Amino acid sequence: MPACDKHRVRWFARRRANSAYDWAEPQHFERWSNAYLSGGASELDPRVSPAHAELSGLPPLLLVYGGAEMLLDQLVAFARRARAAGVQLTEHVEEERVHLWMANAPFLPDCQRAIDVMGA
Numbered sequence: 008m009p010a011c012d013k014h015r016v017r018w019f020a021r022r023r024a025n026s027a028y029d030w031a032e033p034q035h036f037e038r039w040s041n042a043y044l045s046g047g048a049s050e051l052d053p054r055v056s057p058a059h060a061e062l063s064g065l066p067p068l069l070l071v072y073g074g075a076e077m078l079l080d081q082l083v084a085f086a087r088r089a090r091a092a093g094v095q096l097t098e099h100v101e102e103e104r105v106h107l108w109m110a111n112a113p114f115l116p117d118c119q120r121a122i123d124v125m126g127a
Contacts (some may be wrong), residue, residue, distance in 0.1 A: 025047050062089050065094045068094055069099070070086055071098075072099075073100070076105060089108055099121060099124045101120070
């Protein structure tokens with residue numbers, strides 16, 4: 008088992024928060040999730056969404072997300088479940104940032120901070 012799981016979680020669930028603040032429209036997430044499930048997988052399958060996974064026994068986790076993230080409610084719920092399952096969890100939250108804000112690092116130097124945290 009790895010010492011730390013730093014992969015990005017692509018999708019938690021279909022419900023979204025902060026949609027008024029994010030760059031993606033709710034229909035984008037719906038389209039992406041439908042495409043992701045097109046092979047017949049269930050959105051309740053823990054291999055599809057960690058929101059439905061058994062979390063006990065996971066290595067330490069790092070969650071990096073923005074406070075204006077459309078998936079904020081899912082990230083907060085996942086963090087709460089992970090801690091309740093005894094998982095060591097570090098959260099790095101940039102309050103004013105939206106979904107995938109760190110992709111703007113080449114254009115906005117302060118976005119590099121998230122990449123630095125992930126690489127530490």
